[in-house]
Structures are given as C-alpha cells and as structure tokens.
Amino acid sequence: MYSEQFRYTKEHEWVRMDGDIGTIGITDHAQQELGDIVYVDLPKVGTKITQGATAGSVESVKAVSDIYAPVSGEVTEINPILTDAPEKLNQDPHGEAWLMKVKLSAPSEVAKLLSAAEYQKYIEAEK
Amino acid sequence: MRYLPKSDSERRAMLDLIGVESVEDLFAHLPEEVRLKRPLDLPAGISEYEIVEYFRARATENANGYPCFLGAGAYYHYRPVLVDTVVSRGEFLTSYTPYQAEISQGTLMTIFEFQTMICQLTGMDVANASMYDGSTAMAEAAMMAVRATGRGRVLVARSVHPEYRAVLRTYSENQGMPVEEFGYVTAAGTIDLEELDRKMDDLTAAVIVQSPNFFGIVDQVRAAAEIAHRRGALLIVVFTEPVSLGLLRPPAEADIVAGELQSFAISPSYGGPHAGVIATRDKYVRQMPGRLVGQTVDTRGNRAFCLTLATREQHIRREKATSNICTNQALLALMASVFMTVYGKHGLRELAEQNLAKAQYLVGRLRPRFCGKSFNEFVVLTESKTPDDINKALLKKKIIGGLPLGRFYPELADSMLLCATEMSRRADMDAVAEAFQ
Numbered sequence: 001m002y003s004e005q006f007r008y009t010k011e012h013e014w015v016r017m018d019g020d021i022g023t024i025g026i027t028d029h030a031q032q033e034l035g036d037i038v039y040v041d042l043p044k045v046g047t048k049i050t051q052g053a054t055a056g057s058v059e060s061v062k063a064v065s066d067i068y069a070p071v072s073g074e075v076t077e078i079n080p081i082l083t084d085a086p087e088k089l090n091q092d093p094h095g096e097a098w099l100m101k102v103k104l105s106a107p108s109e110v111a112k113l114l115s116a117a118e119y120q121k122y123i124e125a126e127k
Numbered sequence: 128m129r130y131l132p133k134s135d136s137e138r139r140a141m142l143d144l145i146g147v148e149s150v151e152d153l154f155a156h157l158p159e160e161v162r163l164k165r166p167l168d169l170p171a172g173i174s175e176y177e178i179v180e181y182f183r184a185r186a187t188e189n190a191n192g193y194p195c196f197l198g199a200g201a202y203y204h205y206r207p208v209l210v211d212t213v214v215s216r217g218e219f220l221t222s223y224t225p226y227q228a229e230i231s232q233g234t235l236m237t238i239f240e241f242q243t244m245i246c247q248l249t250g251m252d253v254a255n256a257s258m259y260d261g262s263t264a265m266a267e268a269a270m271m272a273v274r275a276t277g278r279g280r281v282l283v284a285r286s287v288h289p290e291y292r293a294v295l296r297t298y299s300e301n302q303g304m305p306v307e308e309f310g311y312v313t314a315a316g317t318i319d320l321e322e323l324d325r326k327m328d329d330l331t332a333a334v335i336v337q338s339p340n341f342f343g344i345v346d347q348v349r350a351a352a353e354i355a356h357r358r359g360a361l362l363i364v365v366f367t368e369p370v371s372l373g374l375l376r377p378p379a380e381a382d383i384v385a386g387e388l389q390s391f392a393i394s395p396s397y398g399g400p401h402a403g404v405i406a407t408r409d410k411y412v413r414q415m416p417g418r419l420v421g422q423t424v425d426t427r428g429n430r431a432f433c434l435t436l437a438t439r440e441q442h443i444r445r446e447k448a449t450s451n452i453c454t455n456q457a458l459l460a461l462m463a464s465v466f467m468t469v470y471g472k473h474g475l476r477e478l479a480e481q482n483l484a485k486a487q488y489l490v491g492r493l494r495p496r497f498c499g500k501s502f503n504e505f506v507v508l509t510e511s512k513t514p515d516d517i518n519k520a521l522l523k524k525k526i527i528g529g530l531p532l533g534r535f536y537p538e539l540a541d542s543m544l545l546c547a548t549e550m551s552r553r554a555d556m557d558a559v560a561e562a563f564q
Contacts (some may be wrong), residue, residue, distance in 0.1 A: 022218045039413065039438075044277055057447075064447075 001028060001120075003094065007110055011068040014094065020107060022071050023107040026058060026089065026100040029123050032096035037089045038095040040082040042067075042100055047075045049102060051109050056099065059091065071109050169251035194555040195527040196489075198504045198546025199341070200261070200288050200367045200387065200397040205550060207469045210392040210462050219461055224418060228433040235432035238420040238457065241464040246469075248369065249384040250377030251406035255417035257460040258452065261387025262291040264403030265335065265365050266298035267416045267450055268385040269306075271405070272333035272361040274414045274449065275382075278401045279304055280331045282360075284318045286311045286340035289518065290534040295335075304332075316342040316497030316506065320350050327428065337365040338378060341535075342497055342544065343486075343504025345375060349397055354378035361411075370548075371502045373479030383407045392466035393459050413439060415449030478549060485547040485556070492560035496542045504546040510563065514543040520562045526555055528562070 006014040012030035015022045031037065039059040049055040053068040078100045081088055088097040104110070114122060138150075147153060154162065173181075180435035196204040213219070218233055225231030225238075238256040245254035258264035269281045281299065283292055284307050292308070299306045309322045318336055327334070334355040338346040348364055354364040361382035366372065370390050378384055389401040407415055413436065421435030470478060482503035490507075496506040507529075509517055514531030519526040533540030547556060 043415075059438050064444055 004116050006094070006116065007070070007113035008116070008122075009070045009113060012060075012123075013068060013070045014114065015070040015110065017104075017107075019108060020104050021076065022068060022073065022102045022104055022110070023098050023105075024047060024055075024067075024100050024102060026067065026093055027119070028093050030065075031090050031093045034058060034065060036061045037046065037086045040086050040089060040099070042078045042082070043075050044103060045075050045078060049073060049075060051106070067099065069102075070113060071102060071104050072106050073104040073111040075100050076103050077101040105120075130461055132242065138471035168491050170174065174258040186287075190522075190525070190527055193525050193527050194550070194552065196521075196529050196545050196547065196559055197527050198343070198368070198548075198549070199390075199530045199544055200290065201398065201401075202368060202370070202390045202503075202546065203395070203550050204370065204390050204392075205465065205549055206392045206394065209466045209469055213465045214458055214461050219458065221458070222456075224455070226434065233434060234457065235420050235466055237433075238418070239422060239432050240346070240468075241460050242420060244464065244467045245404050245406050247472075248372045248377065249386075249406045250379035250380070251384055252409040253412050253415070253419070254404055254406035255415055255419055255455075256458040257388075258385075258403035258405055258417055259456060260290070260389075260399060260401040260403040261365065261367055261385065261453075262403070263298075264385040264387070264405050265291050265363070266295045268363045268365075268383045268405055269295060269304070269333055269335065269450070270298065270302075271315050271383060271411065271414045271416065272363060273304055273408070275411050276359065276361060278330050278332035278360070280328070281306045281333050281335065282323065282326055282331055283308055284337065284340070284346075285309065285325075285333040285536075286316065286318060286344075286346065287337040287365055288340060288341050291337075291365065291367075292373075297535070311340075311342070314497065315499040316340070316344045316353060317346050317499045320347065324354050325379065327354060327360065331355075331358060331360045332522075333361045333363050333383075334367060335363045337367065338375075339366070339368060339371050339502045339504065341367075342495055342499075342506045343501040343546070344499035345502060346499075348378045349380050368503065370475070370479050370482055373475035373477075374483060375479075375502070382411065388460070388463040391463035396478065399460060400456065402456035402463055404460075411542055412436060414449060415439065416444055416448075416452050418455050472530050481549040482547070485549065485551045488553070489545065489547045489551070489556045489559065492556070493545075493563055496539070503548055504544060506544050507563070509541055509543055512563065514541075517543065517562050521559065522563075526558055528559065 003078050008014050012027045014027055015024050016047045018038045037060050043056055049069040051069055051072045053069055056067040058065050079098050225234045240329040243252040288327045309326050310319045312319050336346055336351045338348050341345045352362045362382045364381035366386035367391055369388055387403055393401050419436050420432055422431055424429040437443050439449045441451055441541055486503040489502045493507040495510050518528035529543040529545035532544055
C-alpha cells in the first residue's frame with residue numbers, strides 16, 4: 001500500500017522526489033479518515049510554501065482539513081483534475097490525484113520525513 | 128418572550144448556592160483600577176405606566192407623517208400591510224440560524240426564495256441569506272475579492288456612499304488592505320474612467336462602484352468592468368436603492384454585487400437595523416461570507432432545504448472562516464422577500480417607473496447639478512440660498528428636505544441631494560421647488 005518511493009508526514013501527506021521537484025499528495029489513510037471529498041483548495045502556482053505550514057485544505061462532507069506542506073519550496077504546478085473531480089482524491093490518492101508539485105528550496109528536509117515502514121507503524125499505533 | 132422576574136429571596140438563594148456573599152463578590156477578581164466605584168449614573172426607576180407615558184411623549188416629537196425628500200441610502204417607500212402580517216408570525220420571529228433543517232423547513236424555504244429573488248434582480252448566480260446592511264456587505268465583498276484574487280489593494284469610487292466608504296476603511300485599516308479612491312466626472316457625476324484606468328495596477332483586487340451612485344446617477348458599470356477585468360481585478364457593484372433594479376439592467380458584468388435592501392419594506396428606523404446582501408458568480412461562492420441555503424431532497428425524495436457550503440463559516444472553519452458574520456438579518460430579509468413577492472416582477476417595474484416619473488417631475492422644476500441620467504435621486508444646485516436655509520424653510524412647512532452635500536463633498540457645498548419616490552405628492556414637490564426660489 002505505502003510505496004517505498006514516497007516519504008510521509010505525521011499529518012498524512014506524502015512527497016515523491018524527482019530531482020529537485022517534489023510531488024505532494026495526501027495518503028490513502030487520510031482520504032479514508034476524511035470520507036467523501038467534495039472540494040480541494042490549493043495554492044496558486046508561484047506560491048512559496050514552508051515545511052509544516054498550511055499549504056491548502058481538503059473539504060469532505062464531514063470537515064475541512066488543512067494540508068501541511070511536507071517540504072519547503074515554490075509551487076510549480078497544481079493538479080488540474082481536482083477542480084472538477086475532487087472525488088479522485090478518494091479513488092487514487094497516491095497516483096492520479098496528486099495535489100501539487102514543488103521546487104524544493106531545502107532538499108535536506110526530505111530526510112526528516114517518515115519512510116513507508118515508519119508511516120505504516122505510525123498509523124497502526126494511531127488506530 | 129419569557130419574562131423572568133427575580134425576587135430578593137431568589138437572589139439570596141442563588142448567591143448562597145454558589146457560596147458568595149453578594150453580587151459584588153462575583154467581580155472581586157477584577158483589578159481595582161478597572162472597576163467602577165460608584166453606582167451607574169442613571170435616574171431612579173419609574174413605573175411601567177410612567178415609562179409608557181415618557182416614550183409616548185417622545186414619539187410625538189418625531190416628524191410623523193411629514194413628506195420626506197431625503198434619500199442617501201435610506202428611502203421612504205410604502206410598506207405593504209402583508210409584510211408585518213407575515214413577519215409577525217411566531218414561527219418567523221427569530222433571526223437565529225436554522226441549523227436544524229428537520230425543524231426549520233419553513234424558515235429555510237423563505238431564505239431560499241430570498242436568495243433566488245436576489246439572483247433574479249442582480250443577474251448573479253448565487254446570493255447569500257443576507258448581511259447586516261449595505262455598508263458591511265460592501266466591506267465584506269472587498270475582503271472576498273482579496274481572498275479570490277490573492278491581491279490586496281482596493282479601488283473605490285468617490286461616488287460610492289460616503290458612509291459605506293467609511294465602513295470599508297474601518298474594515299481594511301488593520302488587515303493590510305490598502306483602500307484608494309478615484310473621482311467622478313464633474314459634469315456628468317459618473318465615475319472618472321480615466322482616473323480609474325490610471326490608478327489600476329496588478330496588485331488591485333477589486334474596483335468598487337455604486338449604481339445608481341450616491342448622486343443618484345446610473346453609473347458606467349460596463350466600462351468599469353472592462354477596466355477592472357483587463358488587469359485581473361474583480362468588479363464590485365454596490366446598490367443602496369434596490370427599487371432601481373425594477374427598471375435598470377442588472378449589473379451582470381459585476382463579479383460581486385453588494386447592496387442594501389431597506390427600500391424593500393424595511394422601515395428606516397433611525398438608520399437600522401436594515402438588511403444587506405452579497406450576490407456573486409458560482410466560481411466565487413466558496414469565498415462568499417454568510418449563510419447559504421440550498422435545495423435538496425430528503426430521505427423520501429421530497430424537495431427539502433438545508434444550510435449548505437457551511438464549511439466557509441466560523442462554526443465549522445473557526446478562525447479560517449470567510450467572515451465572522453454569524454447570525455444574519457433573517458427577519459428583515461423576510462420583510463424584503465414578502466415585499467418582492469407582493470410586488471412581483473411587473474409590480475416592481477411599475478413601482479420603479481413611478482419613482483422615476485416623480486423624480487423627473489421634481490428635477491424638472493429645479494436646476495440639476497449633473498447631466499448624467501438619474502433614477503429617483505438627483506443633485507440640484509441651491510442657487511442663492513444655502514441648502515440648510517432651504518431645509519429649514521421646508522421643515523416649517525412640515526416637509527423633510529434633502530441632504531446638503533457639503534458635509535461629505537466640500538466641492539458640492541452649494542448642492543443638495545433630493546429623492547422622490549412613489550410616496551411623493553405633487554403638491555409637496557411643488558412646495559419643495561418653491562423653497563428653492
């Protein structure tokens with residue numbers, strides 16, 4: 001379920017690195033907890049985000065949850081499919097329904113994030 | 128309403144129960160320097176009979192029944208009898224938010240109808256279930272534009288109601304939202320498009336214009352929209368006189384419409400409470416403040432209503448809500464709904480035509496200050512007399528005159544803003560015209 005290619009946060013975001021570009025999403029565990037997602041609020045391209053700070057929000061029929069930036073950097077792309085099809089986030093949170101791409105300003109931050117095994121252990125403990 | 132008297136013995140019992148000596152002890156934790164050490168400076172209590180007498184006597188000091196030619200944001204219109212009959216029903220006599228859809232279908236339905244009628248009037252896709260009044264609606268619309276564009280600066284026309292602009296400044300002052308003004312064309316009284324174009328930049332979130340503007344003139348909404356949109360800003364169109372929408376083309380070029388509904392059967396009441404509203408395009412709905420009622424179906428498939436998109440609001444979103452507006456002006460909005468229903472589309476048009484005809488008659492006997500096209504308000508030159516002298520002379524004849532403009536526009540100290548509505552009688556209008564001679 002949780003790919004070794006990704007790093008994770010305790011706030012249930014993931015990041016996948018490709019050179020100095022990180023693709024960010026929310027985890028399968030997060031989408032399950034949220035329930036049916038109806039709206040995704042993402043920052044504009046060009047926005048500078050900071051690790052641990054709010055970078056957007058995800059709205060489900062139950063609640064609104066903040067998206068915390070797993071890494072710092074500048075948003076280079078946001079996923080256009082989420083505007084019209086936010087439900088994709090429930091269907092494919094680790095693939096098609098990525099949230100945004102960021103050009104990292106401090107790549108060393110990635111090392112501080114959880115590995116797949118650590119994240120899996122963390123959510124097991126949370127249950 | 129419940130009446131809850133307390134006797135001395137009941138007070139004593141309550142104090143004993145929580146274990147304090149006196150009511151004073153409840154404030155003992157407050158620092159000495161912030162406590163008032165003397166009784167409040169209030170007269171001794173009087174009997175209910177004396178209170179009623181007092182207010183009855185003060186009420187006779189009102190200019191009751193005087194013909195009124197004062198507009199400037201609060202208008203003298205007829206209130207259909209049906210309005211009070213409906214809003215006095217116990218089921219409606221609360222402005223509290225109908226969170227529980229299962230016990231509030233009637234209230235929710237009236238709110239839904241209100242929103243629908245506002246959309247029809249303004250040409251917008253979605254309207255909220257009222258704001259406190261027109262001025263706060265305008266300020267909230269400006270903040271909404273800031274959220275939607277991610278920019279901070281607001282450009283507002285000087286021909287927008289001066290008190291609305293003052294409220295906007297109050298809202299903007301401490302949140303890093305610079306507000307700048309642009310002027311009007313001295314001959315026409317419409318916005319100065321050249322100045323607007325010059326002052327526009329790529330940091331501007333919104334351009335705010337009013338139509339009919341404070342001088343009563345139908346303003347250049349389309350041209351303002353073009354200038355705003357060219358630089359990626361939103362256009363906010365404000366109205367203070369919704370009766371004008373019975374005749375004028377809806378401000379469909381606007382991104383946000385914010386206005387005041389007092390004209391729709393809400394009595395002026397010394398300036399409030401009134402009801403405001405914000406309407407907008409679908410794409411901005413998540414940035415809109417205030418209550419929103421939607422149509423849905425219940426578990427049996429019947430048409431039903433409920434609060435919707437509540438995640439914008441503070442009871443869900445807390446400090447990240449679009450606004451701290453919580454309850455709305457539901458009862459006053461209901462007055463407006465009943466008014467709109469009583470008049471209907473054709474009735475409102477006829478009412479607007481009557482307003483225009485009366486105003487045309489009065490302005491025809493005076494010297495207009497501006498050449499722009501007006502609705503039921505207009506600015507006139509007071510010639511050799513001062514606006515105050517004219518008003519004093521009119522008051523002697525038991526007529527309430529217009530607004531001397533010098534207070535808000537020093538350059539218009541020789542001018543007066545007058546308003547004629549369906550309530551204006553020809554004889555009274557003639558008396559006003561004579562007072563200018």
